[in-house]
Amino acid sequence: MSALATPFAPISAGRKRKDKVMRGLLAAATGVALVPLVLILYYLLKKGAGALSWHMLTSDPTGSFLGDPGGIKSAILGTVTMVALATAIAVPIGVGVALYLVEYGKESRFASVVRYFVDVMTGVPSIVFGLFIYITLVTSDLFSKGYAGWKGAVALSLLMLPVVTRSSEVVLALVPDSLREAALALGAPRWRVIARVVLPTAAPGLITGSLLAIARAAGETAPLLFTSALVFGTSFDLGHQMNSMPVQIFNDVGSARSEIVQRAWGTALTLVVMILLLTMAARLIARRSRVS
Amino acid sequence: MSMTTINPPTTSTTPLPTEQPTQAKAVELHGLRAFYGDKEAVKGVDLTFAAGQVTALIGPSGCGKSTLVRCINRMHEEVRGARAEGNVTLDGHDVYASGVDVTAVRRAIGMVFQKPNPFPTMSIRDNVASGLRLTGRKGRDLDERVEKALRGAGLWDEVKDRLGDPGAGLSGGQQQRLCIARTIAVEPEVILMDEPASALDPIATLRIEELVGELKARYTIVIVTHNMQQAARVADTTAFMLNGELVEHDDTQKMFTKPDDQRTEDYVTGKFG
């Protein structure tokens, strides 16, 4: 009947091979992409776990060339303090701008311009933000010359701002209009609708976005290099130089003393653990609640 | 009653411009069952699609006709969790036999979809050639086959001066004929059509139906349709499915005037749909 043994002329071996090879390559590439993560975590644990100790976490770095190099207490406290201040600045402003864009800015040209600028801001390198603060606050006579913890916090908040704004805008826009209309139809004024309906509904998403921004800010070094700088002693005085974990690591990396280098690993491990915890918390909150 | 408005199909015997020996083959289904996970969408169907003829597959939404057709060219298994059991043979050879390459099956059994889907980044020529390029055809040979396929789909005169234009720039009806050209360019033996005209306007629809009539001499055609008048216009035989089962399969004329099964009669007269 038919000339062939089967009507399904098998596809050429070349095509079959190519398919297999390419699929294998794609899978291999994925594996390659994941190797660095594994390696980094491995080395962090291997070299950093040994450095961790109660002493290390609770004493300040001494900055001395010989003798006990000290721990990283001031770095940890400095990071926590400055990031907290940065959050207190960036989150209200960021959510505020996002609220503007969603509630009032649906059609306005001005809002599109703002949105575009914020979007572009997310791509600005962190060192440029540090530079901004350096020339406007550190070297100018505006408040007081010199490095200060609060200036570092402001630089961090600049970094966080576009991230918080963008993620908040997405979350706020997901709140269904029907909820707003129901509240408005009951006679509630706009501000109350925002405060009582929109914000609470969007809260989990807003928190997630903020946590991720915090995680990012906690790891930043460049903006702090010339705003809060490096100092060894602990202080909560935001008006003066303040230590932070990333800057401490940066300082310790090139040290000739192996204990200090190991301290850098330990600090790095602590920092990464902190950031991972923040990231996981953000994911958990995001997963537990979805705006339907 | 609406029976009197249904016309028997016209058998087209117009030979195509370049005469080819007929390559149409018959497709047989034996005990075909299809599943989406645990849900059985096709429940044991025995059906023969005669070579060189048009068979229409009708039935209410959800009756399993699209699923059945997708089992023939093994597209059904592309859905996650979907599987098929039973026997589907083309010219006596089992499509599901172990060792059979699924891409070879799809080469021999072509498919035209409900929504025209030319590749958006390709020109008209490249669209028609896309299947041919897979087997490494090039150059003069390629251009000849592209022209032949476009003629076969009745689109050549309309696009011959703009083969380099994007395929997505054509009208809906033209896009669908482009998809048909793409399908016949690789010279399958069977063409499956899943509601090919349901997204088109009435004039484009008629053009597609004419095309089916011209194509059937060379291909075995299965056309899924929810439009009974269309089935009556184009199909030699018609099969009626309900709830995953084949209820009746017979000459189209008979199915629409004097069906054997009461359910067929109910559907065809519009008692449910």
Add this chain to the structure above:
Amino acid sequence: MSALALSLPSRARYPDRALRWVLTALAGGILALIVFFFIRLISEANPAFSHFGVFDFVFRNDWDVSRSVYHAAPLVVGTLITSGIALVIGVPIAVAAALFLTELCPRRLRSPLTVMLELLAAVPSVVYGLWGFLVLAPKLKGAEHWFGSTFSFLPFVGPDVPGPNYFIAGLILAIMILPIVSAISREVVATVPGEHKEAALALGATRWETIRMAVLPYARPGITGGAMLGLGRAIGETIAVTLVIGNAPQIGKTIFSQGYTLAAVIANEFGEAANNQLHRASLIAAGLVLFVLTLLVNVLARWFVVRGTRGRVTKA
């Protein structure tokens, strides 16, 4: 909504108007802040531009602190080289991973693998620099030397390998841009309409041929946008780079030479530049060049991404 607002007593509208005013002011404030910073940057960088001339500052190759001469070409070239290496290595891997995770990966593995890939973004740049400097650079030195000797006939390849160099910096940057490029690529690949993939499959295409015929062409603009966003990230990265590039203000001869980037020079030299007006202005000028560069890349990138995820316009 405005109809409802009209029906409220005017007393109740004050908080509304106040809120709206505050929020609008915030939004406008952001715009004003960006413009303000831009202007300040220009004015602070001006001493350097007026001393060296804008064109010379950017394109002459001579950055020498000891002679108080600041021409940024080695920095710009170093930035472009390291970012270029990052793109060449990072984008194919990121796109390949995106294709795998979206099209080929078994369902159960998809989520955990994706999460792991995204975790790369959680590692701070200083940790990348630490690891690069203390682990990667020493470990790869042998391999780089071997490569440089064996392939020294290729341009820009040579056997001299000081520890930190362009290549290591580019490699670290490639790792750092993996998450963003693959995330955008994944999003774009996922929006390819199933009907095009089905069309390819129905013609008898293999899985790879389907990706090549139906997925990649459609996803190309979006993937390009993602790659450009990765480029923007690589251009601006400071800390990781400065730890592994060697900080030598020269245009190196091979990819294994030491070099410098715009971002790294600012981080390294601002300390000693505090009291030197010209030096400081030059660093700020370098920062301005960096800022403009990243702005351009980002604007272009967003244009591509928007084009890529909006989908094609087809006539009905």
